[in-house]
Amino acid sequence: MRKPNLTDVSIFAAVVEAGGFRAAAQKRGLSASSLSDCIRRLESDLGLRLLNRTTRSVTPTAAGERLLERLRPALLEIDAAFNDLDDEAQRPVGTLKLNVPVPVARFMLPDLLARFLRLYPGVNVEVVMENTFIDVTAGGYDAGVRYEESLAKDMIAVPIGPRRQRFVAAAAPRYLAERGTPNEPAELLGHELLGHRFESGKVGVFEFEKDGRVVRVPPQGQMLTSSHDLKIRSAINGLGIVYTFEDFVREPLSDGRLVPILEDWWQAFDGPYLYYHGRRHMPSPLRAFIDFLKAETDMSPGIQ
Structure with a gap:
């Protein structure tokens, strides 16, 4: 050879x-x-x-797949080394490749990237939506965004977006008029609960928390889906109760198409993190994005 x-x-x-x-x-x-x-x-x-x-x-071919899997990290390092030359001129150029979950892509990145790209006209951004945890380097990405429980210990993590988020429970006014409004999570057992199936195949449970007490209720009802849009639209149409990220239902809650329930039991959790492998040569678009996120956090110490 x-x-x-x-x-x-x-x-x-x-x-x-x-x-x-x-x-x-x-x-x-x-x-x-x-x-x-x-x-x-x-x-x-x-x-x-x-x-x-x-x-x-x-x-x-199979041999080509194996070779490419081993080559990607080295090729990324080579690209990063050349991108470092751009850092010296303080003009980051190149493509920033991100792998993010659906809620982050829909509700956090649009405004963040609008501000970031105006600051760095030489940078392009490529975003892929995926909810499962992946090895960003092996996948050919510069960084990913996930929540803390999904981060591997060897990753470097930087806060991105709101530092506290909530799951909220809601239903359409006509559904509550017909079926009644639950006052305790245990009362959900007699209701239609719109379930969510994750990419792993697991069905999410409705998990509520109050004063250190956690109550988990498995979804039951006529609707089970992997689509957030279908689930929320079904709730608006009166098919049952939805429990999801607050951002997904912010608009229908504000205009009255959905009504909040069990507010004292809504579960709060830490916001997401940008994660990446620590390496000697960091691509200049990634370095610029990390610096941008840190500056955003410094300017907004009390992020909601």
């Missing part, structure tokens, strides 16, 4: 990420044929076929 050319290795990763030679060539400003030549040379040097090529798609 001959020692492979680093450029060929980088092009292999770019072709897989782009899903084909043509898309990768457009990003690189090269011809598709020149990229194909690089891949053939790399496969020849390694003595392995790395890509499955058809007229419709280009996908990595």
Whole structure:
């Protein structure tokens, strides 16, 4: 096996990420044929076929998948080293890739990123929504956002968004008029509870807390879904009681389409964190975003 050319290795990763030679060539400003030549040379040097090529798609072979999994951290380090040169000029450039849960993408990031991107016009942001915890480096991301209970011990975490959040229980006025308003969590056993199934397959329970006492009520009723929008819309339509992030129901609560219930029992929890692996060369867009978040926190010490 001959020692492979680093450029060929980088092009292999770019072709897989782009899903084909043509898309990768457009990003690189090269011809598709020149990229194909690089891949053939790399496969020849390694003595392995790395890509499955058809007229419709280009996908990595099993060997290519294993190689790419090992290469990603090294390639990210190389990109980060070059991005550090931009740090010296105080002009971060490049793409910040984030993996975040749905509530964060919908309710926290829009305003944060609007302010951040106005400050750093040389930075692009790519956001993928995913609720399960992932290894951000192995997934090709610069950082992720998760809640504290999901963070691995070896991660560096920086607060992002509100430091306290709540789950709230609510139902439509007509539902409560027909079925009555529960005053204690135990009374929910006689009600329609709109359940949520997570990506892991687990069904969430309604968990309430008051004066150190915790009450868990499993959802029961006609509706079980992984869609927050469907669950909340079903509550508005009078199908049952919903228990979810306060941000999801803030608007229907304010306009009266939903009515809060069991307010003394709503459970509060710590807000989310931006998490990332500590590494010697941090990409300049990530460094700029972390500094931005810290400045936001300093300016808002009493975040809701």
